[in-house]
Amino acid sequence: MCNSKHYLPRRLHTENNIKAVKWSQDYLKADLRPYNIVVDFGCGTGETAAHIGSLEMFGPCQVVGLDINLEFIKHCTLKYRLNMVSYFWNQHPEDFVFLKNKVSIVTCFSVLHILPPTKQKMVIDFMKDILTHDGHILVLHYLGRTESCFQAYLEIHLQLQTKTKWRPYLNKHHRTLCTLESEAKTAASDLVQTMKKAGMRLTTKQELASSVIVNVNTIKTILSNPSIRRLEFGQAYDDIPVDLYGEFAAEFCELFKNFFIKNNSKFMMAIFQVV
Numbered sequence: 001m002c003n004s005k006h007y008l009p010r011r012l013h014t015e016n017n018i019k020a021v022k023w024s025q026d027y028l029k030a031d032l033r034p035y036n037i038v039v040d041f042g043c044g045t046g047e048t049a050a051h052i053g054s055l056e057m058f059g060p061c062q063v064v065g066l067d068i069n070l071e072f073i074k075h076c077t078l079k080y081r082l083n084m085v086s087y088f089w090n091q092h093p094e095d096f097v098f099l100k101n102k103v104s105i106v107t108c109f110s111v112l113h114i115l116p117p118t119k120q121k122m123v124i125d126f127m128k129d130i131l132t133h134d135g136h137i138l139v140l141h142y143l144g145r146t147e148s149c150f151q152a153y154l155e156i157h158l159q160l161q162t163k164t165k166w167r168p169y170l171n172k173h174h175r176t177l178c179t180l181e182s183e184a185k186t187a188a189s190d191l192v193q194t195m196k197k198a199g200m201r202l203t204t205k206q207e208l209a210s211s212v213i214v215n216v217n218t219i220k221t222i223l224s225n226p227s228i229r230r231l232e233f234g235q236a237y238d239d240i241p242v243d244l245y246g247e248f249a250a251e252f253c254e255l256f257k258n259f260f261i262k263n264n265s266k267f268m269m270a271i272f273q274v275v
C-alpha cells in the first residue's frame, strides 16, 4: 500500500491526465459545493486516481478507481490504495448500485474511444446512473491516432522478437496531416453526439496540448528504469540488451515522427452534465 503523497510515479500519459484535471479544477471551482465521491472510470494502472485522491485535487473526498481488468485492480490496490483512494473490479456493474446518484464527479480518461458503440453506451449509462443530478462527467479524449499507436507498439514488439524491421508497416499506415486533422474534428464531434444520445449535455470543452515529450533521452530513461519500463512498455522490453537502448530509442522516435504521432499530442477535455 502507498503511504506517502510523494510516492506517485507518473507514466507518460499521467502527465496529460493531471493537466486535464487541473484545467477542470479551474472550471469547477466556480461551483463551490464540496464533492463527496469521485469515480475514475477505467482507472487502468491507477496513477491518476491516486493523484486526485492524495493531492485532494477536487478537495477532500473519496476517490474510487474502477476497471474491468482485474490485473490492473490488483496492481492499483497493492501500489496506491490509501484511506481516501480505493480500487474495485467492475466486471459486474450491478455490484455498484450503492453508488447510484452519489457520485459528484466521474473521470473517464482515454476509455470511450477504445470501446465499440454498444459498449460505449453501456459505459455512459453506468456513469450517468451513479452521478448525482448535478454531477459532472469529465472525458479525456485523444484526437489523434491512438488506435494506430497501439498497433505500432504491438508491431514493434513483434518485430523486435523476430528481429525484422518495421518500415514497410510504417509506410502502409502513413497518412497526411490534413487527413489526421479532419479525423480529429470527427472524433471530437462524435464524442459530443454519443454523449448527447445518452442524455448528457456538453457544458464546456477545451483542446489541450500534451505534455509528453518523446525524444531519445525520454525513451532511454524509461528503458533504463525497470519499474517505469514495465509500466510503459510491459515485460516484453526486459529482453532488450542495455547496449541497444540507444538504437531502440532512436528507432522508436523515428516511428513517432513517421506516424505523425506529434499530432496525437492533441487531446480534448470535455465536461458533461445530465440534461
Ligand SMILES: C[S@@+](CC[C@H](N)C(=O)[O-])C[C@H]1O[C@@H](n2cnc3c(N)ncnc32)[C@H](O)[C@@H]1O
Pocket (backbone or CB within 6 Å): 013, 014, 017, 041, 042, 043, 044, 045, 046, 048, 066, 067, 068, 069, 072, 090, 108, 109, 110, 111, 114, 115, 123
Ligand atoms: C487506455 S486505458 C486508460 C487508463 C487510464 N484511464 C489512464 O488514462 O491511464 C483504458 C482503460 O479502460 C479500461 N476499460 C475498458 N472497458 C472498461 C469497462 N467496461 N469498465 C471499466 N474499465 C474499462 C481498460 O481496462 C483500461 O484500463
